Amino acid sequence: QESRYDAMVNLHEGEISRAIFSDAEIFQEELEKVYTRAWLFVGHESQVPNPGDFFTSRMGAESVILARDKKRKVHVLLNSCRHRGMKVCQYDHGNTQLFTCPYHSWSYTTDGKLFGVPQYKNLYEGCLDKEAWSLIEVPKMAIYKGTVWASWDKDAPDFLTYLGDARIHLDLALDCRDGREGGSEVLFGVHKWVIPCNWKFAAENFLGDTYHNVSHRSVDLIGIGPSAEAGVKGRRDNELEKARHLWVNFPAGHGVHSAIMPESWEFLDTYRNNPIVAEYFRHCHEERKLRLGADKYRLVPFVGTIYPNTSYHGNQPRSLCVWHPHGPEATEAWRFFLVDADAPQEVKDFLRVYYMRYSGPAGMTEQDDMENWNYATAGSRGVIAKRYPYNYAQSLGKVANPGDAPVPGHVSLQVSEENPRQFYRRWRDYMNGADWDTLLGGKDQGPASLAA
Ligand code: FES
Incomplete structure (x- = not known):
């Protein structure tokens, strides 16, 4: 049909x-x-050479962060706080240890993990699994000759197959x-x-x-x-x-x-x-x-x-x-x-x-x-x-x-x-x-x- x-x-x-x-x-x-499916170009490794470096990019209409964590691993993270969606990174690029949300100050490490929650003991202990509320990370990421590509589709073929x-x-x-x-x-x-x-x-x-x-x-x-x-x-x-x-x-x-x-x-x-x-x-x-x-x-x-x-x-x-x-x-x-x-x-x-x-x-x-x-x-x-x-x-x-x-x-x-x-x-x-x-x-x- x-x-x-x-x-x-x-x-x-x-x-x-x-x-x-x-x-x-x-x-x-x-x-x-x-x-949400195709492989998209996010940035270049040369933009994040050091631990803590980040470059704010886009995938489709959404903001993402290209970040290099403390162990030098590259991540692509949705730039949206898990609490109410505020951008946790408002700069185009820079270096940081934490992405701290300006709204209520939840903070995330450069590998996307939820790190700090204000008044955690009083308000959240026992009802917030921090591990589960990390920044959303792309399921597929590839680095090819310095260029960083990502797909939101966990079933997407690997990048080189896609590139053909x-x-x-x-x-x-x-x-x-x-x-x-x-x-x-x-x-x-x-x-x-x-x-x-x-x-x-x-x-x-x-x-x-x-x-x-x-x-x-x-x-x-x-x-x-x-x-x-x-x-x-x-x-x-x-x-x-x-x-x-x-x-x-x-x-x-x-x-x-x-x-x-x-x-x-x-x-x-x-x-x-x-x-x-x-x-x-x-x-x-x-x-x-x-x-x-x-x-x-x-x-x-x-x-x-x-x-x-x-x-x-x-x-x-x-x-x-x-x-x-x-x-x-x-x-x-x-x-x-x-x-x-x-x-x-x-x-x-x-x-x-x-x-x-x-x-x-x-x-x-x-x-x-x-x-x-x-x-x-x-x-x-x-x-x-x-x-x-x-x-x-x-x-x-x-x-x-x-x-x-x-x-x-x-x-x-x-x-x-x-x-x-x-x-x-x-x-x-x-x-x-x-x-x-x-x-x-x-x-x-x-x-x-x-x-x-
Ligand atoms: Fe980020 Fe509330 S929206 S801490």
């Missing part, structure tokens, strides 16, 4: 209802059906520039801002929607890259045009855009204004080639979204962005900029300025995107407009999964809406309350079966 969501996500016609981007009831169901072959691409964002595994840290504070848009427009954009590049035409004209000259194509642009671009999606709903650079790919001297930065990136390029080999090092990441709401920029800028759902028409964007932890300070300073210029609330490209998502969300709510679905038919049935694809997954060699179609296929399945076998693609692998 067809469900409400099957009707809204019509993949055979490539049509998706506008209501899923604006309806308050659907939004509430998303919080209950998507955000999208790992190859995410790794390129998380690993050091010279090809060493991991070794990145979050550079300075996290950029946080609220966009009047539905979270799915942002997540979808990072699945590899290069079709929207026209939106950034003004940025191209001005020139924003490290060596960009306004309105002039650089060597990098030419190499990118010769690269083999890949749009890849995965059974769990993730999607990425990466490219294989041409064999002639060499280091581009793009940081001439700063010899230390130039030398650093030259060293990384050559070291990467030696470490990964002449073929593998040419795989370059652009963007991707790990279902449902964690996106990344893989190259320059290198960052993770989380689209926290606030409401059907409000999304809180968080951008975590990544840098090699052992990079020279000059490189970190250079990247700090470049990252801010490129993305974040004042970044030149992000402003273009935000305007699009803002008006797309508004366009999803009109009484008349809502009678007409959105078109997701780009390359529908046309893009075969090439037999010689150089990476695993469902690969398109031209821009297509296969990635968003796969994303919304899984969105529909979560909303239908599907089991994990289905959510991991066990029964419906996606585009390949659709094209058949």
Whole structure:
């Protein structure tokens, strides 16, 4: 029997209802059906290096604390007092021995245990089991190359199973520039801002929607890259045009855009204004080639979204962005900029300025995107407009999964809406309350079966 969501996500016609981007009831169901099950990015270990360090994050619409306890173990705890729900941690980050609730002063240790209850002997002895009233901790937590992920579903598959072959691409964002595994840290504070848009427009954009590049035409004209000259194509642009671009999606709903650079790919001297930065990136390029080999090092990441709401920029800028759902028409964007932890300070300073210029609330490209998502969300709510679905038919049935694809997954060699179609296929399945076998693609692998 067809469900409400099957009707809204019509993949055979490539049509998706506008209501899923604006309806308050659907939004509430998303919080209950998507955000209580999927693996969500919470933060980075480098944000909590020492015992007692904490970083206040979000999972779905709820506040959580990423904390490192006295024994150095990392925890993800719901930031809500067990007494009446007050936030026990009101700071963005810091170091503490106890989270003390401002309301009636119950206090919790950094592993979430209820520690102090005012007037305990008089009021609670014999009627409060402190152990049972600890902060709520996520049942599933994983640390992967420094990134911390969590799920509220105790039956969720382990994180690497969930990530699947999208790992190859995410790794390129998380690993050091010279090809060493991991070794990145979050550079300075996290950029946080609220966009009047539905979270799915942002997540979808990072699945590899290069079709929207026209939106950034003004940025191209001005020139924003490290060596960009306004309105002039650089060597990098030419190499990118010769690269083999890949749009890849995965059974769990993730999607990425990466490219294989041409064999002639060499280091581009793009940081001439700063010899230390130039030398650093030259060293990384050559070291990467030696470490990964002449073929593998040419795989370059652009963007991707790990279902449902964690996106990344893989190259320059290198960052993770989380689209926290606030409401059907409000999304809180968080951008975590990544840098090699052992990079020279000059490189970190250079990247700090470049990252801010490129993305974040004042970044030149992000402003273009935000305007699009803002008006797309508004366009999803009109009484008349809502009678007409959105078109997701780009390359529908046309893009075969090439037999010689150089990476695993469902690969398109031209821009297509296969990635968003796969994303919304899984969105529909979560909303239908599907089991994990289905959510991991066990029964419906996606585009390949659709094209058949
Ligand atoms: Fe936290 Fe009462 S709400 S102690």
